[in-house]
Amino acid sequence: MKKLKDVDCVQIFITDLNGRLMTLQVNPDNIEEYIKNGIGFDGSSIAGISRIDDSDRLIFPVKSSFKIIKFKNEKIGFFIGKIYNKNGFRAKSDARYVLEQVINKGKSEFGFKFLVGPEYEFFLFNSEDFNGNIYTDRVGYFNADPSDKGSDVRKNIVNVLTDCGVKFEKAHHEVTSSQHEINLCPEKPLKAADRTLLFSYITRRVAKEHGYHATFMPKPFDEQNRSAFHIHLSMQNMDGQNMFYSSDTPYNLSEIARQFIGGIIKYARETSIIMASIYNSYKAYIIEKEAPITIGWGVKNRSSMVRVPYFNTPDSMRIELRNPDPAGNVYLQIATFIEMGLQGIREKLDCGKPDKGSTYKKNKSFTVIDRHFLPKSMFEALMEAEKSDFLKKSLGEQIYENYMYLKLAEWEEHRTLVTGREYKKYLSI
Numbered sequence: 364m365k366k367l368k369d370v371d372c373v374q375i376f377i378t379d380l381n382g383r384l385m386t387l388q389v390n391p392d393n394i395e396e397y398i399k400n401g402i403g404f405d406g407s408s409i410a411g412i413s414r415i416d417d418s419d420r421l422i423f424p425v426k427s428s429f430k431i432i433k434f435k436n437e438k439i440g441f442f443i444g445k446i447y448n449k450n451g452f453r454a455k456s457d458a459r460y461v462l463e464q465v466i467n468k469g470k471s472e473f474g475f476k477f478l479v480g481p482e483y484e485f486f487l488f489n490s491e492d493f494n495g496n497i498y499t500d501r502v503g504y505f506n507a508d509p510s511d512k513g514s515d516v517r518k519n520i521v522n523v524l525t526d527c528g529v530k531f532e533k534a535h536h537e538v539t540s541s542q543h544e545i546n547l548c549p550e551k552p553l554k555a556a557d558r559t560l561l562f563s564y565i566t567r568r569v570a571k572e573h574g575y576h577a578t579f580m581p582k583p584f585d586e587q588n589r590s591a592f593h594i595h596l597s598m599q600n601m602d603g604q605n606m607f608y609s610s611d612t613p614y615n616l617s618e619i620a621r622q623f624i625g626g627i628i629k630y631a632r633e634t635s636i637i638m639a640s641i642y643n644s645y646k647a648y649i650i651e652k653e654a655p656i657t658i659g660w661g662v663k664n665r666s667s668m669v670r671v672p673y674f675n676t677p678d679s680m681r682i683e684l685r686n687p688d689p690a691g692n693v694y695l696q697i698a699t700f701i702e703m704g705l706q707g708i709r710e711k712l713d714c715g716k717p718d719k720g721s722t723y724k725k726n727k728s729f730t731v732i733d734r735h736f737l738p739k740s741m742f743e744a745l746m747e748a749e750k751s752d753f754l755k756k757s758l759g760e761q762i763y764e765n766y767m768y769l770k771l772a773e774w775e776e777h778r779t780l781v782t783g784r785e786y787k788k789y790l791s792i
Contacts, residue, residue: 366440367391370431373440375402375424376560380411380458380766382640382692384563387422391440398424401447411765412446412456420454421447428557430527432565435572441527441564443557455761458694459556465698465757466552469598469705475606478597479697480532480549480681483562484590484689486541486583487513491576493583497541499575504538511536512575513543519569520545520562527565529558538653539587549595552697559693579689581639582647589647589654592689594700595672597681598623608677614662614717615680616671624660624669624682624714626707627700631658631668631686633751635737635744636770637699638684640691642741642777647688651721655685657736661718668737669714686737695758695766702757741774 367373373391378384387404389397401421406413413420424442432439446457453460469475488497499512517534524531530548537544545566550558563579570577582589598606598619609617616624639645647654653665660682661667670683687696738744748754748767755763 364391364395366429366431367394370438370440372437373442375422375442375444376564377409377422377444377446378458378560378692378694379409380456380692380762380769382458382690382695383410384560385409386564387444389424394424394440397422398426406446406454406456411762411769412454419449421449423447425557430529430561432561432568433523433526434568441561443560455759456765458692458698458762459553461758461762462553462556462694462698464759465701465705469701470601473705473708474601475598475705476601477552477701478549478599478681479552479555480546480595481555481559481693482544482546482591482593482595483559483566484537484542484544484592485566486539486578486580486590487516487543487570488541488576488578489574491578499541500536501540502536503540504536506536512573513541516570516573516575516577517543517545519573520566523565523569524562527561529561537588537590539584542588542590549597552701556693556697581641581644581688581690588652590689591647591654591685592687592691592693592696594684594687594697595681596684596700596704597679598704605677605680607682608680610677614671615677619708620682621714622708622710622712623704624707625712626705626710627669627684627703628658628660628714629707629710629712630703630751630753632734632738632744632747633754634699634703634748634757635686636741636748636766637691637695637754638687639737639741639744640688640770642774644688644690645738645740645744648737648739655722655737657718657722658734659718659722660714661722664718664722666722667718671717695762699754699757703753706753741770741777745770745774 374386374388376386401423405418406420407415407418422444428443430441446454487499502508502511521531532546534545567577607620648656655668660669662671674680
């Protein structure tokens with residue numbers, strides 16, 4: 364309560380099932396009451412949370428998530444929220460609850476815990492209107508050109524995060540014009556997911572203070588790289604020993620690590636609609652644009668879907684999943700990533716041989732559906748998800764049904780929309 368006296372307002376943040384950031388401003392004088400008993404809201408007005416005939420839900424602010432965000436002209440008290448039903452039980456449509464359950468399962472069933480390090484990529488544009496000159500720069504990867512207007516924005520984002528007690532690892536310009544990346548230090552999965560909401564909100568606010576528009580849309584431009592959401596994951600036992608590392612095996616990969624990767628490979632197509640959740644996502648899966656197109660794994664290979672990055676100590680050994688993008692629901696993405704790996708351990712799967720050389724040059728598909736490849740469209744991903752018992756069990760029946768309803772509606776809207784490209788191509792017929 365002492366800290367709240369120093370803020371201009373208090374906001375509780377959640378995501379809808381699509382992963383879009385939602386917020387509720389509350390009276391700071393009542394925050395202790397809300398932490399204890401929650402505050403009501405209309406769940407039917409937020410995508411995927413509830414039906415209109417059963418709409419009453421409660422948000423409980425998570426006390427440990429509290430941050431004070433210091434913007435240029437405002438201080439905000441920030442809380443993550445968790446969603447409950449009116450009967451006092453957690454709402455099964457709360458994506459955060461799915462991740463909580465997966466983490467608990469990893470601990471109770473296997474005795475494992477995890478560290479997660481997402482990579483945050485985004486674009487900075489002059490305007491949210493896509494007409495005209497929206498580029499803020501025309502520079503590329505690691506460029507130090509003074510024309511990189513995003514440099515000051517990145518520094519400001521990092522400073523605001525630091526004031527919140529969030530440590531960053533590195534920040535730089537990415538490959539595509541007006542594209543940027545900021546990486547934060549690894550965290551426990553739930554905290555890393557909560558921190559993603561904080562990061563997204565701060566990034567958009569800081570960009571707006573500079574007169575720019577920040578977007579996490581995966582692929583705004585033809586023939587250019589997308590913004591990815593690569594997720595690094597390590598796994599430890601309760602004593603802190605890295606379970607992916609083995610000193611006397613090829614690539615230092617333990618048997619458990621091979622099984623974990625095997626699960627990711629087996630269920631990659633079935634879970635694609637979680638990792639790449641909008642139709643724009645699939646326009647990024649093209650050759651030599653740093654988005655994986657084939658299902659496989661590699662050692663230090665950036666064309667592989669699952670990559671084993673360089674590590675200098677056993678404790679830092681990890682795997683990196685490279686097919687997700689930032690348009691998805693971060694809680695579902697991290698939960699599904701972990702659950703795929705755990706299922707690989709349950710089934711004692713093996714990941715097979717690693718990719719050698721560029722997967723872009725060695726793999727081309729000339730068929731409509733090729734199961735060596737990730738789905739090429741949202742429709743193909745939905746077909747895989749529709750018949751997936753694994754995805755239904757991982758998410759829980761309610762979230763699975765709500766999520767599929769939202770995504771089918773999104774695809775149908777896209778499928779029936781006549782575009783300018785069609786006018787240009789077909790009006791001459």
